[in-house]
Structures are given as C-alpha cells and as structure tokens.
Amino acid sequence: MKVDAAAKAIASAAPDAVVMACSPKACIDFIKQVRATGQRMQFLTMSNVNSDEFARALKDDGRGVVVAQVVPYPWSPTVALAREFQQVLKDGGLQVPLSYASFEGFIAAKLVVTALQRSGTDLTREKFLSAMEGMGEVDLGGMTLRYSRKNHEGSNFVDLSLIGKDGRYVH
Numbered sequence: 001m002k003v004d005a006a007a008k009a010i011a012s013a014a015p016d017a018v019v020m021a022c023s024p025k026a027c028i029d030f031i032k033q034v035r036a037t038g039q040r041m042q043f044l045t046m047s048n049v050n051s052d053e054f055a056r057a058l059k060d061d062g063r064g065v066v067v068a069q070v071v072p073y074p075w076s077p078t079v080a081l082a083r084e085f086q087q088v089l090k091d092g093g094l095q096v097p098l099s100y101a102s103f104e105g106f107i108a109a110k111l112v113v114t115a116l117q118r119s120g121t122d123l124t125r126e127k128f129l130s131a132m133e134g135m136g137e138v139d140l141g142g143m144t145l146r147y148s149r150k151n152h153e154g155s156n157f158v159d160l161s162l163i164g165k166d167g168r169y170v171h
Contacts (some may be wrong), residue, residue: 001074007033008149010041017042024049035061050100056165062163069159073171074103074141080141082108100169101159110140111154 003026010018011034018034018041019028027049034041044066055062075098076082085106089096095100116123118131135147145154164170 003033005032010034010124011037011039013041015041016043017044019044019048022049022067024051024054024057030052030064031058032061044068046163047100050161050169052097052099055163055169058163059167062167063165065120065163067161067163067169069100069161070155070157071100072157072159073161073169074098074100076142076171079143081110084141107140107143111138111145114138114140 003022007030010030020043021028022030022045022082027043027045031043034043042064045068047068049069050067050069052104055065058065072082073078074082074085082103085103086098088106089098089102115128115131116137118135119127120131132147133149133152135145138145138147141153143157159171161171
C-alpha cells in the first residue's frame with residue numbers, strides 16, 4: 001500500500017496528532033515517512049498493530065506511538081488473568097512470546113473452555129452457542145466479558161499503551 005501522498009499531506013498540515021486505522025505495514029510506512037520530515041506529531045493506532053514486530057520495525061520512529069489495546073497489559077503483576085497467563089507460559093515450556101497478541105489468544109481460549117464446560121455433555125453447535133449466549137457476565141480474573149442473545153461483542157475494554165524508547169510497550 002502506498003502511503004506517500006498521505007504522509008506528505010499530513011506532514012505538511014502539521015497536526016498535533018494523527019489517529020490511524022491501517023494495516024501494520026501501512027502504519028509503519030506512514031509513521032516513518034512523516035517522522036522523516038521532522039514532524040513530531042502524536043500517532044495513535046488500533047490494536048491490530050500491537051505486535052512486537054510492529055514496534056521493532058518502527059525502531060526509533062516508534063517512540064511515543066500510542067496503541068489502543070483490547071486486553072489488559074499482559075506484563076501486569078496486579079491483574080490476576082495476566083499473572084495466570086505469565087505462569088502458564090512459564091510452566092508450559094512453550095516458545096510463545098509474552099505479548100498482547102498471545103494474551104488475547106489465551107483469553108479467547110479461556111472463554112471457549114468456559115463455554116464448553118457450560119455446554120454439558122453430548123456437545124452440539126446449538127449447545128455451545130446457547131452456553132455462550134447464556135454466559136451473561138464472566139470475570140476471567142481482571143477482564144470481564146459479557147455475552148447474551150443480543151450481545152456477541154464480549155467486551156468493550158480499551159486501554160492505551162505506548163511504545164517506549166526501547167521499542168517495548170509500556171503501560
């Protein structure tokens with residue numbers, strides 16, 4: 001995706017901040033091109049770019065980029081769900097990185113297991129869907145999810161993280 005024209009136009013307008021909804025590669029290219037002009041505006045992005053690769057690819061241009069997150073800070077020592085995830089990674093011997101993306105997958109897996117447990121025996125698609133829609137409010141240990149027949153969103157949780165000077169997410 002070419003972002004040259006957009007980067008040039010935004011850089012010349014010199015706004016205080018730019019809210020971005022783009023693919024990780026397009027966001028990286030855009031931020032790098034705008035930063036190359038000397039502009040130091042604030043960039044805010046969506047959670048789809050929250051990978052460690054995104055932060056590493058930006059290098060020094062990533063410092064100060066804000067990323068909206070849809071799960072709590074996975075390195076948190078105070079959120080029970082995050083501590084559980086950290087312990088599972090430690091005990092499991094898996095080569096899974098501690099990251100927002102892997103934490104989101106862990107949360108999704110816990111949710112599915114909860115629904116399967118509530119589905120009863122002789123699992124069917126209908127029983128699983130009924131269990132999901134009948135969950136109501138479920139606290140997984142610091143992140144509350146809500147499901148019903150009319151609400152399939154699960155969560156409206158949003159938190160902000162920042163890419164620090166070392167290319168790591170800070171909270």
